[in-house]
Amino acid sequence: MARKLPKVDVVIIGVGWAGGIIASELTKKGLKVVGLEKGKERKTEDYFMVHDELRYALRYEMMQDLSKETITFRSNEKIRALPMRQYGSFLIGDGLGGSGVHWNGQTFRFLPYDFQIRSQTIEKYGPNKIPADMTIQDWGITYDELEPYYDTFEKMAGISGEENPLAGKRSSKYPTPALKKTKAMELFTDAAKKLKLHPYVQPAANLSESYTNPDGISRAACQYCGYCERFGCEYGAKGDPVVTVIPVALKTGNFEIRTHSNVRRILKTGDKTSGVIYIDETTGEEIEQPADIVVLTGFVFSNVKLLLLSNIGTPYDPNTGKGSVGKNYAYQVRKGNAVGFFDKKKFNNFAGAGALGMILDDYNGDNFDHTDLDFIHGGMIILGQTGQRPIQNNTVPKGTPSWGPEFKKTSLKYANSVLTVGGEGSSMAFRHHFLDLDPVYKDEYGDPLVRITYDFEDQDRNMAKFLASKCADILKEMGADQVDYMQELGPYDVASYQSTHNTGGVIMGSDPSTSAVNSYLQMWEMDNLFVVGASAFPQNAGYNPTGTVGALAYRAAEGILKYRDAGGQVV
Amino acid sequence: MSEEHKESPESISRRKFIRNTGFTVGGLAVGGILGSLLTRQDKDSNNGKKDTHAEAGNFNEALMYFTPEQFRITEAITERIFPEDDLGPGAKGLGVAYYIDHQLAGDWGFNAREYMQAPFFVGEKVQGYQGRLKRRNIFDIGLREIQNHSMAVYKKNFTDLKGEEQDAILKDFEGDKIQLTTISPSGFFQMLRSATLEGAYSDPLYGGNRNMDGWKMRKYPGSQMAYTTIIDKDFQEVKPQSLKSHMNH
Ligand SMILES: Cc1cc2nc3c(=O)[nH]c(=O)nc-3n(C[C@H](O)[C@H](O)[C@H](O)COP(=O)(O)OP(=O)(O)OC[C@H]3O[C@@H](n4cnc5c(N)ncnc54)[C@H](O)[C@@H]3O)c2cc1C
């Protein structure tokens, strides 16, 4: 039997961005909160030796240990799902701060179109524009309604940036100015303007100057060190939960963090939850933590897994389209890229910051006419300068051998003379893309792994090709001597890194029959359980997800306080 | 490049860096690494201190896993993948085979942080590696098969072949031209290729990239504290430094 601890007001499962934000907002209001985090403690001192590409980028120092838990994957329901034995397509965060510690910091707001994609697409192009098996939905919230929460997130993290000319309205400017522009970024800007496009400096959680946020947290400016994504920031310059929201929560005296605490079940008593069961991984002991309110913030896979294992909500059935837990798993279509090789130009490719770069949204959302196109939506186009570390950046022009003298010579020649322009394609939901529990493979405790059923569709193939050719046009205009670009997207491959922008599975909406949580991320079927994260996205936009995750977390915190005062469904 | 070494931030040490930048160390966050360094006693001035890379490297150049024969074959293969040329050393000169040996002795060789539980099935390509063998087993088998294939085709040890003959053997592996029941020949070749790049370009602390020569060939500065002064400028060569330089504090 599990050892039972005294009850608390709120228990949070997973202390990353979502969990950290909820903790800071609730503890400020006097609630007693316990945060259970399966990974270890993290602090800035850990990063003394952080500029180590092998350890962090290739050996995944900061990621979940896959020997303990992974996911299984199949392209469709006809084939056997097999475990993702090694990291590839995406990386699962672990430890205090979650993936928020080793993210890049590219911090976007989704477009107004994204939130009402189904209704606006039908309104403009008619119902036949959406293929029968494409299960996209409106979010149950509009951009304007979410705007104040974006604003709060950006001020907390100190996002640097400049106005995006093609986006929704902002109530205030970015709290810090845009990062510096590199020569490559200037080249992109000039070329894009010549092509009559609308480039802007990417909004970044890498501070452009020292900054004190509304919570009174001061942080130093980014040093463009070039070891950002997959690494922790030794300066605290990267907006990360460990240096922002978590200390705020701790300072109230109302927040207790328990690391090495792996939650296995959410307890259900009637139509309410009464707390959670977790394992103290340092002793192996099973512990029950009772709580009035449970907040599930363990990222997409843990969120779906814990609901299904705990028999909470209605599991999604791809045959009938009914049920919601596991529904509308989506991703990011990121391979629509072009690479440009410059014979006479050299850039400081070794330097950079996780979110340093130029963006344009001329081919994102419905910012361009889709009447004659065989896809909807699109994606942002980016020229990023994150710092090209040498093991993972040896791009050579098409036709060059991949080893031997020619490879060596050519890879060295272009080390500082190759630039990539990429399309960050949106990912629409489809009826047969979903998450459920694997029937065969188990985690370290014998619980089933989450199973992903997913592949690229015509929508994705057509969109990626379109974006790749636009990227190539820009690189040609930038003066690249050779431009290689994606010709065919191919099937989704779990073994090659694309992005950790997994979404869906516990989606939000205004209708309990087609969504799992309401617009405050409160479970329709369980009033005192909130499920927060990109799991709430009904489909994914053409941007990185975390700005929107942060905004939703602030909104969920408000919902939790409303529930605490009034009970019941807060919408 | 005439602008080399001009106004580059050189290898600023951490302490020097902190002294030079006028950080207002106000917040909770910067208390981290910077804080602990700032409060450290200024006990030595490192500027004149001799670099001890070379000596430390020598102790490391012994084998943790390979037999001498495996080591020699690995050295020969990786040199074909990343050969010495007029730009600088190849895999052999960079110590890549030592790097691979040391890696096989640890977590990577044991696939320690990967999901290795049964059942094992042959999967689709898009499902990634599904074998039951660990990397150290794959190297044992793969190196033996390279040697076998070399004996079968040329009746000579792999290490005694001419360069082009070695390439021909490697191409047969790369293109799955030979049949093996135990491992995927192309999978093994790809593992060799990526391990070679790792050994050429990882921090010298791991036994490869000897003397930071891998970095120097591509003008990669290694681990620098900051690029704030050059980030918006034209390309600049910055003298590389490794993680060891951070231990001088
Ligand atoms: C290399 C990389 C770069 C990225 N760059 C960007 C970017 O530039 N822009 C962007 O928008 N997004 C980026 N992302 C994605 C971004 O990191 C995530 O969207 C974000 O961190 C999600 O926050 P979260 O709180 O929902 O989940 P996480 O940050 O993943 O946190 C979840 C936490 O819950 C814990 N947990 C899970 N299950 C349990 C359990 N059963 N019991 C206890 N604890 C549990 C985990 O250990 C983890 O700490 C990147 C991701 C990666 C990996």
Ligand code: SF4
């Ligand atoms: S690039 Fe900037 S924000 Fe990123 S780790 Fe380096 S100093 Fe920190």
